[in-house]
Amino acid sequence: MQIATWNVNSIRARVDRVTAWLERTGTDVLAMQETKCKDEQFPREAFEALGYEVAVHGLNQWNGVAIASKVGIADVETSFTGQPGWGEAAVVEGRALGATCGGVRVWSLYVPNGRTLADPHYTYKLAWLEALRANAVEWAQQDLPTALVGDWNIAPLDGDVWDMEVFAGATHVSRPERDAFQAIQDAGFREVTREFTPDAYTYWDYTQLRFPKNKGMRIDFQLGSSSYAERVTGAAIDRNERKGKGASDHVPVIVDLAD
């Protein structure tokens, strides 16, 4: 079984490219982030025509997560326990979607950006990750293989950005963010893609020729519970999906699981 995660940066703008990729690769489960649409705007039919079932969770033009699966979708949850909200009204945003697909619990996650270290959004980001960690402790103790996949908006290692000097004092590389990422692994999850794809980026900014110059970031990951991680036989980052007209700024991160 093949499970992928992809920040698509608007599914309505990208649906042809995403479904073409699914058709070509035969990926069983695709977790998407930044779908940027309400549930009723999601182009479900394009996925269903290829034999996928779709679960979606989007409140407005920001954020939004979805899962497409051709091995079933059950027990859908649109937030995790204690997930913090954003803004004065503390709205729980469309940033987490859980579903059981082919015997695997998949969470499609879009971790808050943080904006700057002084921004309330950064505090929100850390609180969001801490609430996720508390859930991860529980999920790790269950038998169901569980994968926390998505856009983590954290570059865990210095080599995960093209130039640490550019990121001095910026989000994505701060100690508290990296500690939060490690804490989820300490809760019983393991990042399963890096060992198969060292020295690879998953994101390149649209500006300043960042992709041709390969000035990217590695911020999309798959963290697996022990019963997920032990089934992983390989992983890949499809860099080709950043090429050409109409590309997302992120590329798919794919894991192969033993049956």
Next chain:
DNA sequence: ATGCCACTGTTTCAGTGA
């Protein structure tokens, strides 16, 4: 070994992204 920012809705600019 790819190509000089891209989505969204309130739309002709602002908010967001990282």
